[in-house]
Structure formats: structure tokens, C-alpha cells
Amino acid sequence: NEIKLFCPATIANVSCGFDVLGLCLESTGDEMLIRKVSTPGVRITKIIGQQLPMETEKNVAGVAALAMLKDLDIDFGFEIEINKKIKPGSGIGSSAASAAGAVYGINQILGAPFNQTQLVEFAIQGEALASGTAHADNVAPALLGGFTLVKGYEPLEVLKLNTPSELYATVIHPQIEVKTADARSVLKQSIPLKKAIVQWGNLAGLVSALYSEDYDLLSRCLHDEIIEPMRSPLIPGFYKVKQAVKEAGALGSGISGSGPSIFALSKGKDIAQEVAKVMGNIYKDFGVDYDLHISSIN
Numbered sequence: 343n344e345i346k347l348f349c350p351a352t353i354a355n356v357s358c359g360f361d362v363l364g365l366c367l368e369s370t371g372d373e374m375l376i377r378k379v380s381t382p383g384v385r386i387t388k389i390i391g392q393q394l395p396m397e398t399e400k401n402v403a404g405v406a407a408l409a410m411l412k413d414l415d416i417d418f419g420f421e422i423e424i425n426k427k428i429k430p431g432s433g434i435g436s437s438a439a440s441a442a443g444a445v446y447g448i449n450q451i452l453g454a455p456f457n458q459t460q461l462v463e464f465a466i467q468g469e470a471l472a473s474g475t476a477h478a479d480n481v482a483p484a485l486l487g488g489f490t491l492v493k494g495y496e497p498l499e500v501l502k503l504n505t506p507s508e509l510y511a512t513v514i515h516p517q518i519e520v521k522t523a524d525a526r527s528v529l530k531q532s533i534p535l536k537k538a539i540v541q542w543g544n545l546a547g548l549v550s551a552l553y554s555e556d557y558d559l560l561s562r563c564l565h566d567e568i569i570e571p572m573r574s575p576l577i578p579g580f581y582k583v584k585q586a587v588k589e590a591g592a593l594g595s596g597i598s599g600s601g602p603s604i605f606a607l608s609k610g611k612d613i614a615q616e617v618a619k620v621m622g623n624i625y626k627d628f629g630v631d632y633d634l635h636i637s638s639i640n
């Protein structure tokens with residue numbers, strides 16, 4: 343009647359897959375405890391680590407849980423405690439981790455009446471509260487693990503992709519604020535056909551590389567023709583980091599979700615650690631505080 347969960351951080355977009363591609367960081371995330379109680383409803387009883395709303399309707403975990411329980415006829419309720427280690431607004435799926443954790447945990451306690459696609463549907467309702475739009479590219483990898491693809495939104499179809507075993511992610515979170523809603527408002531609503539062709543070539547190539555575990559191909563596909571040029575002015579030092587991590591041996595890098603975090607993918611942990619060092623040095627020089635995460639993907 344109680345479940346303890348690890349709620350992983352995630353990287354959305356992964357350069358060429360805006361709003362569709364995502365990956366799950368195996369060792370970076372929150373902890374959550376969900377308890378079945380006799381009083382009906384959902385209550386957030388404790389949040390440690392960050393200042394976040396405790397009111398169920400204003401909390402992403404609460405909203406996702408309520409979406410899930412809406413049509414269920416049950417005479418008991420749930421209490422949720424969150425140890426929030428992922429900073430909100432960091433660009434590594436802080437709200438998605440909470441939303442995914444809540445629906446996954448409650449589903450387990452209920453005996454798993456809902457399938458993964460339904461869980462993603464409920465969780466993105468929590469996500470929508472945080473970012474204004476119901477996108478699934480963080481929630482899907484948080485729930486399914488590894489790399490995931492949102493094949494479509496209407497109807498929602500989520501695919502789990504293969505994850506090359508030696509792939510590591512390095513993420514730097516410079517302590518500057520970029521709100522997802524703002525990072526979405528800078529996006530133009532139409533794109534030149536020429537750029538779209540490059541982008542879908544890269545996305546398809548990247549998916550192929552994940553299955554063939556071809557790290558060179560993966561490296562050639564980790565580019566973003568469309569979104570990155572529009573958002574990079576929001577992140578000081580972005581191109582400096584990109585250049586430096588390439589020199590340090592990373593396969594490629596880009597904006598993590600809507601930023602301000604920057605991610606890099608590397609083959610092997612040693613390179614991922616070297617990449618972390620060079621990323622840190624750049625923000626040290628800028629006098630900007632930062633957090634660093636190195637994680638395998640699963």
C-alpha cells in the first residue's frame with residue numbers, strides 16, 4: 343500500500359527531434375513516495391528540496407494523479423511525498439519526472455489497470471500545467487526508459503527505441519532562468535522546406551543509428567537546423583560549449599529540452615566525464631554557477 347519510486351530526469355528533443363524524441367537519464371532524478379490512504383482524493387503531503395505548490399490542483403504530480411483517477415470509482419485516496427532533486431526550469435524534465443512518477447506509482451498500487459500509453463496521456467496533463475502545452479517528449483522516456491519517440495499526438499502513440507549500450511549523457515545546468523513557455527514563444531510557426539529536409543534526414547538517421555549502434559552515424563545526425571538557432575540566444579556561452587565538447591570527444595551536443603541546460607552525448611563514461619570538465623570550465627570563466635550531471639541512458 344506504499345511505493346517508493348525513482349523518477350528519472352530526461353532530455354527532450356535530443357537535437358533533431360523537437361517535441362517527439364527523448365531519452366531517460368538512468369542516474370539523475372527525484373524520489374517519490376506514494377501511500378494509499380482511506381481518505382479519498384490526492385494530497386501532496388511533503389516536498390523537500392524545492393519550493394513548489396503543495397495544492398493538488400497546482401502541483402504537476404497532483405494534476406496528473408487527478409487526471410488518472412477522474413473516471414475511476416474508488417473509495418480511497420493517495421498521499422504523495424516528493425524529494426525533488428531535479429531543479430524546476432532546468433530543462434531536464436523536472437515536471438515530467440513528478441507527473442510520470444505519480445501516475446506510474448498509483449497505477450502500480452491499483453494493480454496496473456492502465457497501459458503505458460494511457461499513463462503518458464495522464465502525465466502530460468500534469469506537464470501542461472507546468473509548460474502550457476501538453477508535449478510528451480519528457481514524460482515518455484521517464485515512463486518507458488531509454489530513448490523514446492512520440493510517433494504521433496492524435497492519437498497518442500509512443501514508441502520505445504533501442505539505446506546503444508555505451509552511450510552516456512553529460513548535462514550542464516547553468517543557473518540562468520529560461521521558462522519553457524518563453525522558449526516556445528520565440529519559435530517561428532513555419533519553417534523553410536530546405537531546413538525541414540535536413541532535419542527529418544537527421545532524425546531518421548539518428549533512429550537508424552540507435553538500432554545499428556553506429557556511433558559515427560549518430561554523431562553526424564545530432565544536429566538541429568530549426569529550433570536551436572532560435573533558442574540559442576537565450577543561453578549565454580552555448581556555442582562555446584558546443585565547440586569545446588566536440589573537441590573533448592563528444593558525439594554531439596544541443597539544448598536539453600527548452601534549456602537552459604545543455605546536453606552532450608558521448609561514447610563511454612570517460613569521455614562523458616571529460617566533457618563535463620570542459621563544460622564546467624566555460625561557465626566558471628563566465629562566473630555563472632552550474633550543476634553537472636553524468637548519466638548512462640536507460
Ligand code: HSE
Nearest residue numbers: 354360361479599600
Ligand atoms: N519539446 C519541448 C520543448 C520540451 O522543447 O519546448 C520542453 O520541456
